[in-house]
Amino acid sequence: MRLDVVTIFPEYLEPLNVSLVGKARARGQLDVRVHDLRQWTHDRHNTVDDTPYGGGPGMVMKPDPWGEALDAVIASGTAADPDARPVLVVPTPSGVPFTQRLAVELSERPWLVFAPARYEGIDRRVIEEYGERLDVYEVSIGDYVLAGGEAAVLVITEAVARLLPGVLGNAESHQDDSFAPGAMADLLEGPVYTKPPQWRGRGIPEVLVSGHHGRIARWRRDEAFRRTSRNRPDLIERCDPAALDKHDRAL
Numbered sequence: 001m002r003l004d005v006v007t008i009f010p011e012y013l014e015p016l017n018v019s020l021v022g023k024a025r026a027r028g029q030l031d032v033r034v035h036d037l038r039q040w041t042h043d044r045h046n047t048v049d050d051t052p053y054g055g056g057p058g059m060v061m062k063p064d065p066w067g068e069a070l071d072a073v074i075a076s077g078t079a080a081d082p083d084a085r086p087v088l089v090v091p092t093p094s095g096v097p098f099t100q101r102l103a104v105e106l107s108e109r110p111w112l113v114f115a116p117a118r119y120e121g122i123d124r125r126v127i128e129e130y131g132e133r134l135d136v137y138e139v140s141i142g143d144y145v146l147a148g149g150e151a152a153v154l155v156i157t158e159a160v161a162r163l164l165p166g167v168l169g170n171a172e173s174h175q176d177d178s179f180a181p182g183a184m185a186d187l188l189e190g191p192v193y194t195k196p197p198q199w200r201g202r203g204i205p206e207v208l209v210s211g212h213h214g215r216i217a218r219w220r221r222d223e224a225f226r227r228t229s230r231n232r233p234d235l236i237e238r239c240d241p242a243a244l245d246k247h248d249r250a251l
């Protein structure tokens with residue numbers, strides 16, 4: 001997978017050189033290119049923003065630098081493969097919720113270009129312009145406002161990269177993630193335990209050391225249900241009872 005990020009804070013994307021994403025890049029599973037938007041400004045101050053039409057607080061990112069930047073990034077990809085088309089991902093509080101399902105969808109695309117905004121956002125005409133030739137996803141990672149979309153790029157990139165084949169080692173798996181599509185799709189993970197068996201006078205739930213896999217699976221489902229009911233009752237409504245029953249029957 002190729003990932004391009006256009007930003008006025010390239011150093012903010014340094015974390016993409018470490019850990020899971022860093023290793024995937026080193027293994028050649030990910031081709032990550034970070035570009036400084038100011039490279040596509042031509043005035044002495046490298047201006048990327050201006051006051052909003054219609055008035056109001058804050059500044060808006062100008063369309064011209066973004067247009068030149070995105071044209072250049074897209075051209076660099078289509079030079080190699082004329083049919084290549086990136087997905088444009090624009091983090092914004094006004095976007096569709098970023099979910100595991102969307103992470104899976106994005107992980108299946110060969111090329112993502114991220115346009116993290118600063119200030120009050122990017123001039124709408126940029127989205128309109130590229131929306132005519134690319135799939136554009138305006139994505140929210142949560143109901144809060146950040147100073148810029150770069151942190152959201154880190155979140156989205158990590159969630160997507162870990163789904164790429166071979167990126168997660170055998171020790172980790174995304175097969176039974178929370179929110180992974182399937183019978184337990186929308187339940188939160190229950191509690192996890194590891195050695196030592198006793199820690200500060202606290203033991204392990206008996207069932208987990210019973211060796212009864214069916215009982216263990218049922219206990220885990222029940223704990224997942226309990227935790228979801230407490231922390232995310234909204235997900236319980238979405239649960240398909242039939243799917244859960246099927247899961248039960250399979251235990």
Ligand SMILES: O=C(OCc1ccccc1)c1cn[nH]c1
Nearest residue numbers: 092093140141142145146148149
């Ligand atoms: O703040 C965010 O992105 C930066 C941004 C983009 C456009 C206008 C204001 C701020 C964000 C919050 N959830 N998901 C993304």
